[in-house]
Amino acid sequence: MLEAAGLECVRQQRVLFAGLGFALRNGESLRVAGPNGSGKTSLLRILCGLLLPSAGEVRWKGAPIRSLREDYSRQIVYLGHAPAVKDELTAGENLEIACRLAGLPFTGDSIAEALARFQVPQFSFIKKLSQGQRRRAALARLCLSESAPLWLLDEPFTALDAAGIELLKGLIAGHLGRGAMVVYSTHQDPGLAATQVLELA
Amino acid sequence: MLEAARCIVYRELLLALRRRSDVATALLFFVIVASLFPLGIGAEPNLLRSIAPGVIWVAALLSSMLSLGRLFAADHADGTLEQMLLGATPLGVVALAKTFAHWLVAGLPLVAIAPLIALQYDLPAALYGVLALSLALGTPVLSMIGAIGAALTLGLRGGGVLLALLVLPLYVPVLIVGAGAVEMAAAGLGAGAQLLLLGAALVLACAFAPWAIAAALRISME
Numbered sequence: 001m002l003e004a005a006g007l008e009c010v011r012q013q014r015v016l017f018a019g020l021g022f023a024l025r026n027g028e029s030l031r032v033a034g035p036n037g038s039g040k041t042s043l044l045r046i047l048c049g050l051l052l053p054s055a056g057e058v059r060w061k062g063a064p065i066r067s068l069r070e071d072y073s074r075q076i077v078y079l080g081h082a083p084a085v086k087d088e089l090t091a092g093e094n095l096e097i098a099c100r101l102a103g104l105p106f107t108g109d110s111i112a113e114a115l116a117r118f119q120v121p122q123f124s125f126i127k128k129l130s131q132g133q134r135r136r137a138a139l140a141r142l143c144l145s146e147s148a149p150l151w152l153l154d155e156p157f158t159a160l161d162a163a164g165i166e167l168l169k170g171l172i173a174g175h176l177g178r179g180a181m182v183v184y185s186t187h188q189d190p191g192l193a194a195t196q197v198l199e200l201a
Numbered sequence: 202m203l204e205a206a207r208c209i210v211y212r213e214l215l216l217a218l219r220r221r222s223d224v225a226t227a228l229l230f231f232v233i234v235a236s237l238f239p240l241g242i243g244a245e246p247n248l249l250r251s252i253a254p255g256v257i258w259v260a261a262l263l264s265s266m267l268s269l270g271r272l273f274a275a276d277h278a279d280g281t282l283e284q285m286l287l288g289a290t291p292l293g294v295v296a297l298a299k300t301f302a303h304w305l306v307a308g309l310p311l312v313a314i315a316p317l318i319a320l321q322y323d324l325p326a327a328l329y330g331v332l333a334l335s336l337a338l339g340t341p342v343l344s345m346i347g348a349i350g351a352a353l354t355l356g357l358r359g360g361g362v363l364l365a366l367l368v369l370p371l372y373v374p375v376l377i378v379g380a381g382a383v384e385m386a387a388a389g390l391g392a393g394a395q396l397l398l399l400g401a402a403l404v405l406a407c408a409f410a411p412w413a414i415a416a417a418l419r420i421s422m423e
Contacts, residue, residue, distance in 0.1 A: 082278070089215065097208060
C-alpha cells in the first residue's frame with residue numbers, strides 16, 4: 001500500500017501543490033493529470049524518493065520511504081521523463097544493464113522477447129532509433145518488471161504511436177490484474193480506466 | 202552488490218570503448234602539456250631533470266580533471282543516473298564503481314605513459330618505477346576527489362570552471378606528496394614515506410569518498 005499525506009512541493013519559490021494526499025491499495029491505479037508545469041513530474045519524483053517534499057511524507061506499507069531507501073527502490077520501477085537509455089549502447093545492452101542494476105531477474109530470451117513485443121531491434125544502437133523507438137526501448141523494461149509491486153510512469157504515452165499506446169495500456173492493465181499498483185502521469189486522457197484521478201492545477 | 206559493481210564497471214568500459222575519442226583526448230592532452238615544457242624551456246638537462254616530477258604530476262592532474270565533467274553529466278542528461286539512484290544497489294557502491302571505471306579509463310593510461318614522458322626530461326631510468334608507482338597511487342585519489350566535485354556541480358551552468366575551482370585546491374596535497382616522492386628518490390633519500398602517505402590517502406579516499414559522492418549526487422538530483 002502506497003500512502004501520501006500532506007505533500008507539499010515548492011520549486012523556485014512557487015508552491016506547485018500543498019496538502020496533497022492519497023492512498024493506493026493493491027490492484028489500484030492512480031492517474032496524475034494536469035497542465036504543463038503543474039507539478040506532475042515533481043510528484044512522481046517525490047513518490048519514487050528522488051525528490052524530498054517540502055512537507056508531508058510518502059509511506060510504503062506504513063513505513064516512510066526515506067527510511068526504507070534501497071528496500072523501497074527494489075519494490076518500484078520508475079520510468080522518468082528522459083528515456084534512460086544510452087545512445088552508444090544497443091537496445092539489448094541497455095535493457096540488460098538496466099535489469100542488472102535494478103536487480104530484476106532476466107534471461108537472454110526474456111530480453112529478446114520484451115524488445116520484440118515493443119518491436120525494437122535488439123542489436124541496433126539507440127542513437128540510430130527514432131524518438132518513439134527510444135521510448136519503446138525504455139518501456140520494454142516493464143515486460144521484465146512484473147515482480148515489482150509498484151510502477152511509477154512519468155508521461156509514458158508521449159511519442160508513442162497508436163499501437164504502442166495499446167500495448168502499454170495492455171501492460172498496465174495486466175499489471176493491475178496481478179494485484180500491483182500503477183501511478184502514471186499524463187496531460188491527456190489515454191482512455192484507460194484509473195481507480196483514482198489526481199488533478200493538479 | 203559485487204555483481205552490480207561489476208556491471209557498472211563493464212558498462213563504463215563499454216561506453217568508453219564506443220567513445221574512444223574522449224579517452225584519446227585526455228591522454229593526448231597529458232602528452233602535449235607535458236611535452237610543451239621541454240620545448241619552451243630549451244635543452245637544459247639539469248633544469249629539466251629537476252622540474253620533471255612536478256611538471257609531469259601537474260599535467261596528469263589537469264588531464265584527469267579534464268575528463269571529470271563526463272563522469273556524471275552524460276548519465277544525468279539521458280536519465281540513466283536517476284535509474285542508478287533508484288537501483289537495488291547502495292549509491293555509494295555505484296559511485297565507487299563509476300569512479301574506479303573513470304580511473305581505469307583516464308588515470309591508468311597516464312601511469313603507463315608517464316615513463317615515456319619522463320624520457321623527454323632526461324629523468325634517470327631508475328626513477329621511472331617510483332614515478333609510475335606514485336601516479337598509480339595518486340591518480341585514483343584524484344579521481345575520487347574529482348568525482349565529489351563533479352557530483353556537486355552536476356547540472357550547473359558553467360559547471361566546468363566551477364569544478365576546476367572546487368577541485369584543484371583539494372588536489373594540492375596529493376600533488377605535493379606525489380611529486381615529492383619522485384624528488385626524494387632522485388635525491389637518493391628513498392621515496393618510502395611519500396608512497397606510504399599516498400597509499401594512506403588512497404585508503405582514506407576509498408573509505409569516505411563514495412559516501413560523499415553519493416550524498417552530493419542526491420543533492421544535485423533534487
